[in-house]
Amino acid sequence: MMPYFKFDYFGFDFSLVVAFIIGIGFGFALERGGFGNARILAAQFYFYNMRVLKVMFTAIVTAMLGLFYFSWIGWLDLSLVYIGDTYILPQIIGGLILGIGFVIGGYCPGTSFVSASAGRTDGIIFILGIIFGVFVFGEMFPLLEEFYNSTNMGRVTLPDFLGLSHGMVVFLVVAMALGAFAAAEWGEKVLSKKSGRGVE
Amino acid sequence: MTSLTGIFSRKELKNEGKVFEPKPYSNPYVVGFGLGLVLLSAFLIMGRGLGASGAVSTVVAVGMEKIAPEHAAKNNFYKEYLGDGTTNPLKDWLLFEVIGVVVGGFISGSLAHRIKRTTEKGPNVSVRTRLIYAFVGGSIMGFGAKLARGCTSGLALTGGSLLSLGGWAFMLSVFGGGYAVAYFIRRQWL
Structure with a gap:
């Protein structure tokens, strides 16, 4: 029965080995996608290269369908997969701040590690920035604590929130992703013709 | 020098007056599928995301x-x-x-x-300016990620595929925040 770790197939120390191996796969995929390069990531926000959207939504759809089918067959106990609580306001405000940092800095935390390991100076400096930002947050935490813990909605998922079945939400997300892919392909074609800028 | 496997000799041939060109990045849908499988294996093996x-x-x-x-x-x-x-x-x-x-x-x-x-930047800014932006952007991101309890990997990717409400609200906010300020930062990238 999965998830294996929750059914004590192996102990904590071995889970760190698993973490390292899964991390290698994660870093490998990010680099393959071009996410070690800030220009590719930033291009998403100027609509001339939609790689971020394509990779992210394909990954989400793949993992989501996997979770859905594995739990439907009965191989996975989905209730044992950790889903963080929703703190709706801090997460919306935090997301907006993070998005601003994304365009200014050119990376997100995961991609900056790949960028740094591929030798990019801006990636290394970006990581120093994250460390500084986390430090500032930590020092300001006594002031922010109340907001940080506000609007806790618990472990709430889209099916709960929308009052739809799990399968229905999965279907809607797949449909939305396919629509987004079609729009992205079309948009890239139109924009690259207009500006003469290649997709790559 | 020749080797039993032939690996060394082939490498030498390639190195003769030839510069290794960086290969183009892979097909985004293939990469996304691979990334999705990595994420799925984290869920199935560990019961947690990235x-x-x-x-x-x-x-x-x-x-x-x-x-x-x-x-x-x-x-x-x-x-x-x-x-x-x-x-x-x-x-x-x-x-x-x-x-x-x-x-x-x-x-x-x-x-x-x-x-x-190297430093990745648009053609119209100096390396120094780009690095200042990288530090400032990183700081903003570090702060935002802590406030939201996660970043693009932990909340958007992981929470997104688990259909977490917070994960989806966060993901839309990230794109919202990015597109809202992209115009003002365009000199750095375009």
Whole structure:
């Protein structure tokens, strides 16, 4: 029965080995996608290269369908997969701040590690920035604590929130992703013709 | 020099007056599928998703404890990452995963000849300006990620595929925040 770790197939120390191996796969995929390069990531926000959207939504759809089918067959106990609580306001405000940092800095935390390991100076400096930002947050935490813990909605998922079945939400997300892919392909074609800028 | 396997000799041939061109990045849908399988295997094996910013928090919290132990002990944020003292906070799942990310990125980059000491920027800004932006952007992102309890990996990717409400609200906000300021930063990239 999965998830294996929750059914004590192996102990904590071995889970760190698993973490390292899964991390290698994660870093490998990010680099393959071009996410070690800030220009590719930033291009998403100027609509001339939609790689971020394509990779992210394909990954989400793949993992989501996997979770859905594995739990439907009965191989996975989905209730044992950790889903963080929703703190709706801090997460919306935090997301907006993070998005601003994304365009200014050119990376997100995961991609900056790949960028740094591929030798990019801006990636290394970006990581120093994250460390500084986390430090500032930590020092300001006594002031922010109340907001940080506000609007806790618990472990709430889209099916709960929308009052739809799990399968229905999965279907809607797949449909939305396919629509987004079609729009992205079309948009890239139109924009690259207009500006003469290649997709790559 | 010849070798039994022929690997050395082939390498020598390639090196003769030939510069390794970086290979183009892979098809985004193929990459996305691969990334999805990595994420799915984390769910199936560990019962948890991926992450990145949490590893930085652990390092910062441990650093604060080394520099100012009393100060760190009073702070609930640092305490969350330091634990109750019975375990080593550096034996952290996300920290080991991020070390793997660095290694995996290097392997992929090496195979495609994309490892290079350079700074990624648009043609109209200096390296110095770009690095200042990188530091400022990183700081903003570090702060935002902590406020939201996760970053693009931990909340958007992981929460997104688990259909978490917070994950989706966060993901839409990230794109919203990015598109809202992109126009003002365009000089750096275009």
